[in-house]
Amino acid sequence: MSQKRNRILVVDDDPIAAESLAEFLDGEGFDPTIACNGAEGLARIEGTGRESSSGDERGFAVALCDVSMPVMGGVEFLRHAAKKHPAVAVVMLTGYGTIESAVEAVRLGAVDFLTKPVVDQELRIALQRAMRHHTLMAENRELKARIDERFGLDQVVGSDPRMSKTLDLVRAVAPSKTTVLMTGESGTGKSLIAQAIHQLSPRANKPFVQLSCGSIPETLLESELFGHVKGAFTGAHADKVGRFLAADGGTIFLDEINSASAAMQLKLLRVLQERKFEPVGSSQTTEVDVRVILATNRPLEDLVRSGEFRQDLYYRINVVQIALPSLRERLGDVPVLAAHFLTKHAAALGRQITGFSPEAMGLLQKYGYPGNVRELENIVERAAVLATRPTIGVEDLPEHVAREMASPRSDAPLPTTSPDQRAAELDSDVGAYIPMSLEQALLEPERRVILRALRANNWNRQKTADDLQINRTTLYKKMKLLGIELGGERMAG
Numbered sequence: 446m447s448q449k450r451n452r453i454l455v456v457d458d459d460p461i462a463a464e465s466l467a468e469f470l471d472g473e474g475f476d477p478t479i480a481c482n483g484a485e486g487l488a489r490i491e492g493t494g495r496e497s498s499s500g501d502e503r504g505f506a507v508a509l510c511d512v513s514m515p516v517m518g519g520v521e522f523l524r525h526a527a528k529k530h531p532a533v534a535v536v537m538l539t540g541y542g543t544i545e546s547a548v549e550a551v552r553l554g555a556v557d558f559l560t561k562p563v564v565d566q567e568l569r570i571a572l573q574r575a576m577r578h579h580t581l582m583a584e585n586r587e588l589k590a591r592i593d594e595r596f597g598l599d600q601v602v603g604s605d606p607r608m609s610k611t612l613d614l615v616r617a618v619a620p621s622k623t624t625v626l627m628t629g630e631s632g633t634g635k636s637l638i639a640q641a642i643h644q645l646s647p648r649a650n651k652p653f654v655q656l657s658c659g660s661i662p663e664t665l666l667e668s669e670l671f672g673h674v675k676g677a678f679t680g681a682h683a684d685k686v687g688r689f690l691a692a693d694g695g696t697i698f699l700d701e702i703n704s705a706s707a708a709m710q711l712k713l714l715r716v717l718q719e720r721k722f723e724p725v726g727s728s729q730t731t732e733v734d735v736r737v738i739l740a741t742n743r744p745l746e747d748l749v750r751s752g753e754f755r756q757d758l759y760y761r762i763n764v765v766q767i768a769l770p771s772l773r774e775r776l777g778d779v780p781v782l783a784a785h786f787l788t789k790h791a792a793a794l795g796r797q798i799t800g801f802s803p804e805a806m807g808l809l810q811k812y813g814y815p816g817n818v819r820e821l822e823n824i825v826e827r828a829a830v831l832a833t834r835p836t837i838g839v840e841d842l843p844e845h846v847a848r849e850m851a852s853p854r855s856d857a858p859l860p861t862t863s864p865d866q867r868a869a870e871l872d873s874d875v876g877a878y879i880p881m882s883l884e885q886a887l888l889e890p891e892r893r894v895i896l897r898a899l900r901a902n903n904w905n906r907q908k909t910a911d912d913l914q915i916n917r918t919t920l921y922k923k924m925k926l927l928g929i930e931l932g933g934e935r936m937a938g
Contacts, residue, residue, distance in 0.1 A: 449476075450474055450475055450476040451475055451476065451506040451507070451576065451579075452475070452476045452477075452478060452504070452505045452506060453470050453475045453476065453477050453478070453505065453506065453507045453508070453509065453572075454477075454478050454479075454480060454486055454489055454490065454505045454507070454508040454509070454510075454533075455467055455470070455477055455478065455479045455480070455508075455509050456480045456481075456482070456483060456485075456486035456508060456509065456510040456511060456514070456519070456522060457479075457481070457509075457510075457511040457514070457538070458481050458482055458511065458514040458515060459511070460481070462511075462561070463479045463481070464479070466509060466563075467479055469565065469568070473569070473572070475572075478505070481514075482514045482515055482516040482517050483510070483514060483516065483517030483518060483519060483521055483522030483525075484516050484517040484522075485516075486508065486510065486517075486522055486526075487517075487522060487525055487526065489505070490504075490505055490508070490526065490530050490533060491529075491530075504532070504533070505533050506533070506534065506575070506576060506579040507533065507534045507535075507536065507556075507572065507575040507576065507579060508522075508526060508533050508534070508535045508536070509536050509538060510522055510523065510535055510536070510537055510538065511537075511538050511539065512537055512538065512539040512546070512550075513539070513540075519537055519538075519539075520549070520550070520553065522535075523535050523537065523550065523553050523554060523555055524553055524554075526554075527553055527554030531554070531582055532579060532582040532583055533579070534556045534574075534575035534576070534578040534579045534582075535554065535555050535556060535575075536555065536556055536557045536558075536559065536571050536572070536575055537550045537555045537557070537558045537559070538559050538560075538561055538563060539558070539559075539560060539561065540560070540561040541560075546558075556571070556574055556575045556578050557571040557574055557575065559571055604777070604778065604781065605770070605774075605775035605777055605778050607770045607774065607775060608770065608775060608778065611638075611767055611768070611769060611770075614765070614767055615638060615641060615642055615645070615767065616645065618642065618765050618767075619641075619642045619643075619645035619646045620645070620646060620647065621646075622736050623764050623765050624717065624736075624737045624738070624739070624761075624762055624764045624765070625639075625642060625737075625738045625739070625764070625765050625766075625767060626739050626740070626741070626745075626762050626763050626764070626765070626766045626767070627639065627738065627739070627740040627741075627766075627767045627768075627769060628740070628741055628744070628745070628766060628767070628768045628769070629740075629742070629768060629769030629770070629771065630742055630769075630771050630817055631742045631816070631817065631819075632772075632816045632817030632818055632819035632820055633769040633770070633771060633772070633817045633818060634769060634817075634818050634819075635700065635740040635769060636655065636698065636700065636740075638767065638769065639653075639655065639696075639698040639738045639740070640653060640698075642696070642738060643695070643696040643698075643736075643738075646696065646736065648694065648695045648696055648736055651692075651693075651694040651695030651696070652691060652692050652693070652694070652695035652696075653692070653695055653696050653698070654688050654691050654692035654695065654696070654697045654698070655697070655698035655699075655700065656669060656670070656688050656697070656698070656699055656700070657700040657701050658699055658700065658701045658702055658704050658705050658709075659700070659701035659704035660701075663706050663709070666705070666706075666709055667709065667712065667725055668681075668685065668687065668725050669687060669688055670687050670688050670689055670712075670713075670722075671687040671689060671690075671712070671716075671722045671723070671724050671725060671731075672684070672685050672686050672687030672689075672690055672724040672725070673685050673687075673724050673725035673726050673727075674724055674725070674726045674727045676726065677724075677725045677726025677727070678725065678726065681725075681726065684724075685724075687722075687724060689716060689722060689731075689733050689735055690731060690733055692733070692735050693733045693734060693735060694734055694735075695735065695736070696735070696736045696737075696738060697735050697736070697737055697738070698738045698739075698740070699713075699737070699738070699739045699740070700739075700740045701740065701741065701742060702739045702740065702741050702762070703741040703742065703743045703745060703748055703753075703754065707755070710754065710755045710758050711755070711758075713758060714755065714757060714758045714761060717737060717758075717761050717762065718761065720732060720733055720734065720735065721733075737762075739762050744917075744921070745759050745763070746759075747918055747921055750918065771814070771817055771904070772814040772817045772818050772820075772821060773813055773814055773817075773903045773904055773905070774903070774905065776810055776811075779806075779809050779810050779821065780806060780809075780810065782818060782821055782822075783801060783806070783809055783821065783825055784800065784801075786821065786822045786825040786826065787800070787801070787825050787828075787829060787837065790825060790826045790829040790830075791829050794829055794830065796829065796832075797835060798829055798832055798835055798836070798837065799835045799836055800836055800837065801836065801837045801838075802836050802837065802838045802839065804838070804839050805828075805837050805838050805839050805841065805842055808839060808842060808846055808847060809821070809824070809842070809846070812846050813903065813904065815904075824842065824843060824846065825837075827841075827843060828841040828842055888926075888927060891923070891927065892927040892928075892929065894913075895909070895913070895920070895923060895924065895927065895929060896929060898912050898913055899929070906920055906921065906924075
């Protein structure tokens, strides 16, 4: 079968000139179609007239268009084509060309401007340039489609009402320039949501730049954000562009903003208010147009109360807040998320894996996921790599997932006992006496009680605080004092 030829639209009200061009194009290996004015030309492009010498319905790669025509002239055709069909490269033709008209045509989007009678070699060069333009535009469309597929809201899987509400908020806030603050535990998908906001915004074709403030040493964070000039400090051998300037016109996503120092918080406050900053070692002020999205994995309200986070910065960034629920709070989404990740990783591995056994899915739905959605994806990817059968079984899951389910439930309710029984239990538990204050002696029992309550409530701190009849802030302070991390791991310090 012969390769299909690129279609070219000839728009000219002179039938002799149009036929002559079509004959030339056919001889050059193209598939020409003729329209007698701009309106008919647009109709051809939009698919209302699909006749061509080959009889197929492929889109046009190039349009050769005369300037002066009845009904709709070439300039009006160019204006509509450039706006609605940018992938069609337009070459303008005229019998009375001037420099001014050529400049105007190029300004409106023409790839080239030729004067009649057209010289064959000039037309060949113009067609080569037009085809390169068409190919580049097609590649850009394909790249944008891939980016939308990878970072769009379609990648946010789940049907939990809380996630549905979150996605509605994302769609509402995306078109604006409003600063967004995302809250939630690590691994809940804050980076994915930030990229989705960018892709849904008018800034989608501009840069998306992200930085985790907690991953950069304090001494280097300012340079990473705002850049530096040569000689600003030891090791600054050349000028460096910071993340804010790199994101100019687009979006910057600052993760773990809670880890920024007091000095850095002050600098961030200024750039958020004025969109201005000075690179390290420079006195020259730089102004940027940047949409700012921030995220925190710790409650900023608690940090404001304790004096660890500036109150004015908190109110400045807390314009629209998007709270992402933990996976423990939406376990009903585990099956669809697991299936999504399995399809993704099985395809990457080139393997045919159809799903999960009922036992394996039962374990996945009961697991606590201290690492949230990110941990679930890692579990599924590991299973896809290790599976020896078309269905993921219990043996393909990590040991800690199966082990936690096989062990006695740590979230079982405390047995009901009378005061006399509790006193007897305490008496029987008395060992060698170690002198300590009553406050110190009560720390471990208090830790066990809080741990049991957290596990019983699937690590939901608000429910746990309600059960213990204390407020959320008090619970968080006790967790930090007693070394309790979400998921049962000890907190540093």
